Amino acid sequence: MLALLAIGVGEAPSRIEHVVMVSVDGLRPECIAAPIAASYPALTRLARGPHTLQARCDPQISVTLPNHIDMITGRTVAGDAGHGWIANDDPPSRKHGGTLHARNDGYVSSVFDVAHDQGLSTALICGKWKFVLFEQTYGEDAGGPDTLAPDNGRDKLDLFVCDPGPMSQADHTVTFLHDAALQGKRSVAFLHLPTPDFAGHANGWDLTDGSAYRKGVADADGVLARLLAAIEADASLRGKVAIVLTADHGGGVPRISHVDAEAPINFTIPFLVWLGRDGESFDLYQLNRDTRRQPAPSERFAADAPPPIRNGEIGNVALTILGLPAIPGSTANAAQDLRLQAPAQPVAETGASTSKTASP
Numbered sequence: 001m002l003a004l005l006a007i008g009v010g011e012a013p014s015r016i017e018h019v020v021m022v023s024v025d026g027l028r029p030e031c032i033a034a035p036i037a038a039s040y041p042a043l044t045r046l047a048r049g050p051h052t053l054q055a056r057c058d059p060q061i062s063v064t065l066p067n068h069i070d071m072i073t074g075r076t077v078a079g080d081a082g083h084g085w086i087a088n089d090d091p092p093s094r095k096h097g098g099t100l101h102a103r104n105d106g107y108v109s110s111v112f113d114v115a116h117d118q119g120l121s122t123a124l125i126c127g128k129w130k131f132v133l134f135e136q137t138y139g140e141d142a143g144g145p146d147t148l149a150p151d152n153g154r155d156k157l158d159l160f161v162c163d164p165g166p167m168s169q170a171d172h173t174v175t176f177l178h179d180a181a182l183q184g185k186r187s188v189a190f191l192h193l194p195t196p197d198f199a200g201h202a203n204g205w206d207l208t209d210g211s212a213y214r215k216g217v218a219d220a221d222g223v224l225a226r227l228l229a230a231i232e233a234d235a236s237l238r239g240k241v242a243i244v245l246t247a248d249h250g251g252g253v254p255r256i257s258h259v260d261a262e263a264p265i266n267f268t269i270p271f272l273v274w275l276g277r278d279g280e281s282f283d284l285y286q287l288n289r290d291t292r293r294q295p296a297p298s299e300r301f302a303a304d305a306p307p308p309i310r311n312g313e314i315g316n317v318a319l320t321i322l323g324l325p326a327i328p329g330s331t332a333n334a335a336q337d338l339r340l341q342a343p344a345q346p347v348a349e350t351g352a353s354t355s356k357t358a359s360p
């Protein structure tokens with residue numbers, strides 16, 4: 001009998017039917033490390049899987065809207081195929097250039113395009129109005145044709161909600177997942193949690209116990225706790241929902257902002273992959289030594305080295321988990337080579353002297 005010795009990372013994630021991408025606006029990774037993490041049970045749970053607290057935001061810019069464009073399109077601001085959107089305020093209307101396509105030579109595809117064209121339900125639930133850029137870019141007036149049969153249409157976002165209230169954000173997300181499951185559809189959702197950033201701009205990125213910022217992170221943690229509880233309470237979702245969490249930027253330089261793209265506390269962010277159940281914590285860089293390089297804590301990236309893990313990889317990570325292809329035109333994790341599980345040990349050949357036998 002052949003013995004397959006898995007090395008503790010569980011089964012392949014193909015049982016996953018839904019992926020919720022989460023961006024916690026302005027989340028400093030210290031909030032997911034001891035001792036602060038003890039205050040945040042949901043964030044702590046989401047670290048029960050492959051993750052790093054040394055991911056990076058966009059190489060050029062550490063503000064909200066450009067970094068969310070990175071996440072949703074898999075591109076960076078500058079460079080080849082850069083999306084070029086540096087503004088961080090509410091976009092102009094669609095007719096006045098307020099789409100990503102209008103700033104580029106051609107159609108700028110997104111994680112929502114790939115998922116929707118493949119028949120999945122899609123949602124963007126956000127807490128800042130500037131995200132209307134995505135509704136303007138991927139709604140029925142500007143979304144691209146679906147060239148895969150059946151035709152699921154040009155409106156790549158089945159649900160777009162802007163609502164900064166933590167409890168209503170959780171409710172919108174849970175309702176979306178329930179509806180998808182009831183319809184027998186797989187789904188991709190993007191959930192943007194704004195409260196840490198609101199608190200940081202009001203009172204600074206103060207990590208001390210009881211600070212406004214810590215309360216803002218607690219509000220985001222509360223949304224995630226409600227989401228996790230709702231998933232577990234529903235047999236049609238339990239074990240089938242992966243959550244991939246990152247941030248657009250950290251914050252604190254200058255004290256009540258995060259605009260200095262050279263400041264480590266602004267560009268250092270977490271990247272967590274929770275594969276539907278609490279697993280073992282793995283360091284994502286250790287799993288990806290051949291393709292990603294962890295910069296020193298003071299570095300945005302190491303020169304002449306493989307790139308760091310970036311928030312812009314999240315869309316292609318979500319698609320990888322669902323077995324879907326990469327976002328057309330993307331450059332961040334475009335090869336979908338960010339490994340989320342340790343490679344299983346090879347199947348031992350019968351009688352081979354190197355084979356091991358699992359303990360009963």
Ligand SMILES: [Zn+2]
Nearest residue numbers: 026064197201
């Ligand atoms: Zn901000």
